Amino acid sequence: MVSLIKNPLTQSYYKDKICQLFHVEPSLLLNLNKKSKSSKATSVCQPGRQETFDLEETLPIFERNVVKFLLHYPQYISWFDLDELFSEIKHPQLASLLEKIVKSYQDMGKVDMENLMLELDPSLQRFIARWVLERDKPVDSEEIAHGLLHQLQERRFKGLLKDIKEAEEKGDWQKLSLLLRQKNKFACNLKRR
Numbered sequence: 001m002v003s004l005i006k007n008p009l010t011q012s013y014y015k016d017k018i019c020q021l022f023h024v025e026p027s028l029l030l031n032l033n034k035k036s037k038s039s040k041a042t043s044v045c046q047p048g049r050q051e052t053f054d055l056e057e058t059l060p061i062f063e064r065n066v067v068k069f070l071l072h073y074p075q076y077i078s079w080f081d082l083d084e085l086f087s088e089i090k091h092p093q094l095a096s097l098l099e100k101i102v103k104s105y106q107d108m109g110k111v112d113m114e115n116l117m118l119e120l121d122p123s124l125q126r127f128i129a130r131w132v133l134e135r136d137k138p139v140d141s142e143e144i145a146h147g148l149l150h151q152l153q154e155r156r157f158k159g160l161l162k163d164i165k166e167a168e169e170k171g172d173w174q175k176l177s178l179l180l181r182q183k184n185k186f187a188c189n190l191k192r193r
Helices: 008-022 047-058 061-072 074-079 082-088 092-108 113-119 122-133 141-170 173-192
Strands: none
Touching (some): 061 074, 061 082, 061 092, 061 122, 061 141, 074 092, 092 122, 113 122
């Protein structure tokens, strides 16, 4: 985002403000959008940066993408079934962050980043600050929202298939019958879309 500013003085001013707002070191903002193979080698001098990359690697990709998208585009929260969404986000830190994003957006009509950052664990603060700063590329947010919704539906459908297989192996015919009806209803709803 800051990289879009052409004037170096203005760019420096906003980098300082962002560092103050998110309580991050200015060194974290350097080359933030460049994920090079040497990032782990240079992180010896910057331990906070290494923690940030380690945390990112441990987060489930789909869950991270959903939370990151809704952090950037909270207006799409209404597109999602929140109960289903909360059940899909199993990582405790991401689930907590998602709850705070949704609550902030529902209460204020926007995500209050300052208060959100104050409520987070310091290791997650650096990570979220990095996410916020990565939003400098123009994207088709509606297309991404549709893609995430489709992925959620696929995950739910695969979960149903797994439950069906388990019920069949256990010989629980009553549960199997119920699950097969749910699967058929779900498949019909997918065809309509």
